[in-house]
Amino acid sequence: MGLLGNFAILAFVSVVIKYACDTFEQSAVYLGRNMSEGVKGGLINAVGSSLPEMLTTFSLLFFLHDEAGFAAGISVTVGSAVFNAIVIPLACILAVRFYGVRGKSVTSFTISKTALKRDGFWLLFGEGVLIFMLIKFELFHWWMGLALIVVYLGYLVHMLKSGSHDGEDDYEFESLESSNILTALITFDFNKVLFSDKPLSKFSAWVNLFCATVIIAISCHFLSISVVGIADGLNIPVYLSALVFAAAATSVPDTFLSIKDAVKGQYDDAVSNAFGSNTFDITVALGLPLLVYGLIYGTVPMPEGTDIAALRVLLVVITLAVLLMFYIPKKVTGYTASGLAVLFAIWVGFLIWASQMGGFTL
Template sequence: MIGLLLPLLLIIFCGYVIWRAGDTFLEGSNYIGRNLRDGVKGATINAVASSMPELFIALFFLFFLKDVTGFSGGVGTSFGSVLFNSLIIPSAAVLGVLSKSKKSSVVISRKIIVRDGLWLLLVEFVLIYFIQQGVISWVESLVLIVLYGLYVLYLFKTMKGGHDINYEEPFTDKDRVSFLSAFMILDLKRMIIGNQKLNTQTAWLVFVISSLIIGFVCYFLVLACEWLGSETYTVYGFGELQGLGIPLLFVAIVFAAIGSSFPDTIISYKDAQKGNYDDAISNAYGSNIFNLCIALGVPLFLFTFLYGPIELTQEIVSLITNLSLWFFGLTAFSIFLYTRLGGVTRKQALILIATYVIFILFIFWKAYNTAFIV
């Protein structure tokens, strides 16, 4: 029992720290990109801020576990995050808004959903095609990175001006907190710059420091996932413990993805509560595109450039191909619901959440009916 409880507690702790550090990262990045248009900010600045964990997780999976094992962990995290972002995050934001208002639905910009949704489907198709070829090299990785560059270029080409955000109002006495109080709740911004307001220099400072903290914590999240998926593993002071004994791909799809995507939920929920529905939803889809193109593409590019191509086993190719039908289909399904006339209702949000639960149950069933591959 302790063999399962230990990594699960570590994953929960890592998720909490990632949330707090991600909150600080978002404040710094929001200031840096404060004049971007709604929808563009959500798909770029917010998406990068909330997807930093996936980038670090893929790096650690690849460079510590190597080759196919690391690749399956990185792909599992990215694919799992895609579905969590598409099904859970917008639904949670919608339910949060509807629970505090008399509205029957939340109207979202169909243009933004179609824009980001079609880009996401394109990226998913390209990545699945590369995996089916059985070999991932720096060339395929570079294509993913270039696709994200084209996506961002398209966003800025179609952006129509910006808006100013006031960061200059001083803290009230009620808002001021001591370093100890900030430490107790892991308020990293207050720990780094105290009670002063953000400026360009301090925004970059909290941006960099919070990134380093996220990276540090993600190492332990990867370690916890490795323990959880192993048949047996050894921890100093505990001796040899038993894990689930299932492929790392499945562990990453569920546990690493949820642990790393929790900040996305908080960011989108806060945006939706403020009435920024477009940013709330475009953050989720923009995060997905960033996850597949950059958070997975950059680590793959670095690894394959240094160590050569990753040759995938036929079992892994077949497994990911089968799962990709879920990813592609559920992404298209979420786009369909979000673009319906009349906005997103409570019933539709609950349907999307139920769909994610069904997917997780399928993953556990599949995990225990699949030979231990990696």
């Protein structure tokens, strides 16, 4: 299959993942209806929208079956994390400014500093643990994947202690609005196909969740194949292809989900989804595939060179910059959007330079 064919697969599976994640999110919102704002965004929404990163990492690691697969998996989480940290908040600011909240343009809004500190701490802590492993060890052992998952469990406990409330009265079932059964099949609206679009119950929510996960898993397998094919076609390292193309494709659900929260006025959920997704990517989306791989096949060689460790350090710098943009000002404004746009332009310029160099080191 040629380069254009692989790009066509990439575009197709991106659309499939987006629709499957819509169904996943519909059920996840129902199951997390009793959680407070911020907690729901950072936990339920973040986990749901981060499934593509985890399943793509699984596929790349087991498909390539070597350190190249490890490097590609790390690159997916890095690229997605940068996209989440910069593009998603930027898209949310532009959405409420030009589309509006309930029909009214919003030029500035506030977010919870407490939630920002919580999400920022665990994100940076997870990054620090992973960077330490990459620098300190020559082989990745199964227990390192477990250690990353334990970091997420700490975040999970902190999230749940942040508070929940009986929000079931505030929950309102939202149909995916498929016009007919054929459209529902094409867009993976399982609630319409299987349950005639009736309001969700625990049973139907879990069934829909499972079906959506299967579709996402299959899509991510083909996504990993296209990433390898694009790398071969462009004659660049697989990790660089994953950093750009797989990361963008797997971040589509996070973006749409955060924008939907933002235009509803749920700003804490919109921002927490971005940072919570990153924490999940760094710990579980990377740690679980490596844990399973390590238990089955043994150790995984660390990627050669300093490129991958450099990527993680660069991500920490970007994360700190974004956190400061949100934490220091009292409100999120157009100036915040401008700062994010500049940061993203620097990132894109860096990627263009890296692709021309065939890699990079710091």
